[in-house]
Amino acid sequence: MYGNRVVVTGLGCISPIGLSVDEYWQNLLAGVSGAGRITTFDPEGLPVQIAAEVKGFDPGDYMDRKAARRMERFAQFSIAAAGQALADAGLEVNDSNAWDIGAIIATGGGGIRAVADEMETLVTRGWERVGPMMVPLMIPNMASCQVSMTYGIKGPVVTNTAACAAGVYSMFESLHFLRRGDVAAVVAGGTESAVLPLAFISMARTGALSRRNDDPQTASRPFDRDRDGFVFGEGAGILVLETLEHARARDARIYAELCGGSITGDAFHVSAPEPSGESARRAIAKAIEDADLRPDEIDYVCAHGTGTPLNDSTETKALKLALGEHAYRIPVSSVKSMIGHLLGAAGALSTVAAIKALETGCIPPTINQFTPDPECDLDYVPWKPRKLPIRNVIVNGFGFGGQNSVAVFKKWEEA
Known part of the structure; x- marks a missing residue:
């Protein structure tokens, strides 16, 4: 570990089981599933007809309605969750600090919905009817750029698209920006909204999605013998991260310390994890080392845990390789059993859960x-x-293409 210490001062989320951190957390503890039959379009005839959708979200509750109409749902989620996190942190962005605050917000698919809609328009109505806003609606960097424009953030504005590792990858990137002193605070996390036929059909054909259409609430079964794939989810998770010096200077409430992180690549396959678990093991081990901890000091793992046959067995293997016998002595849980797999936002929602734990x-x-x-x-x-009394947790995020990201958080205790 080097440079500035980094702490968590704000949390925000839009999820399939709640439109606030408190609602999300209480429903996680209650074991509430957000999965159900798709309502945003008619899934009749599709091989997969279930998803964990965000319910009751009105973008006008979080932003100007005219502005909301000129952005995709994934960006709306990002703005909403970021606003919650900034308010929770008590951090006001103004002319005196705007250059010292960054936005590092991930997404997997970005505005894929806009592409699908405009392609249908092109095919059915001709090129003259294609809207001029498709590109700014579609490009993934609007996950962070819209947050920057809405709240006046002028420091580094970054979007990574590291697939399902992206949300945790944002923590890793933010950690290094803050350690180096490039900024004093970062609005960090991930957002996703890809519940649409094109994405569903493609993903279903890979065999990655659960087909338990008749029983959606039990479809997501991480680590269960009869798991048959993940349930698509949508939403956003955002944290406010700050240097300890900056947080103390403004007397901010501190949730936890982000004390380590690591990323690795499998160099193996576009969708399957490397079966030995070695690359994931290395990411876990290096993150723990970066946090200046020993493997036996980890008290809880907030797992990637997608519910696919390959991921869950490989993640289990990697944890045992990285933690040794200690892996058998600590709890490992997956919030995806309740909220589904939010792709680029998955790790961010897992991180919010880990901080609350x-x-x-x-x-x-x-x-x-x-x-x-x-x-x-x-x-x-x-x-x-x-x-359970816990002091140190790790959050795993593993993605298509063999991208592995791990973050380590420590319970905040004033010295």
Whole structure:
């Protein structure tokens, strides 16, 4: 570890089980599933008809309605969650600090919905009817640029598209910006909204999605023997990260310390994880080392845990390789069992859950644990939350293309 210490001072989220951090957290502890039959379009006839959609979201509650009409849903989520996080942190962006605050917000697909809509327009109505706003609606960097424009953030504005590793990757990037002193604060996280036929059909054909259309609330089964794929989710998770010096100078409430991170690549396959788990193991081990901790000092793992046959067994293997026998002694849970897989926002929502676990000493469960899998033999906190004193947690994010990202957070304790 080097440079400035980095702390978490604000949290925000838009999720399939709540439009605020409090609602999200309470529903996680209650084991509420956000999955159901798709409502944003008619899925009849499609092989996959279920998703974990955000319900009751009105962009006008968070931004100017005219502005909202000129941006895609993923950007609306980002603005909403960022506003919550900034308010929670008590951090006002103004002329005196705008250049010292950054926005590092990930997405996997960006405005894929705009591309699909305008392609249909082109095919059915001709080029004259294609809208001039498709490109600014579609480009992924609007995840962070719209937040920058809405709140006046003028420091580094960055969007990574590291697939399902992207949300945790944002933590890694932010950590290094802050350690170096490039900025004093970062609005960091991930956002996604890709619940549309084009994405569903393509992903379903890879075999990655659960086809339990008749029982959506039990479809997401991370680490269960009978898991058959993940459930698409949507939403956003945003944190305010600051240097400790900056947070103390303004007497900010501190949730936790972001004390380590690491990223690696599998160099193996476009969608399957490298089966030995070595690259994921290295990411976990290097993140713990970066945090100046030992493997046996980790108290909880907020897992990637997608519910696909390959991911869950490989992640389990990587944890055992990185933590040794200690892996069997600590809880490992996946919030994707309740909120589905939010792709580029997944790691950010996991991070929000991990921070709340540190704050409250309560670990969210992995629901839908029906049948143990011999290859997934760790403690996955089945069905019910668990009270446990925890000081150090890791958050995993693994993505298509073999991208692995891991962040380490420490319970905040004033010296």
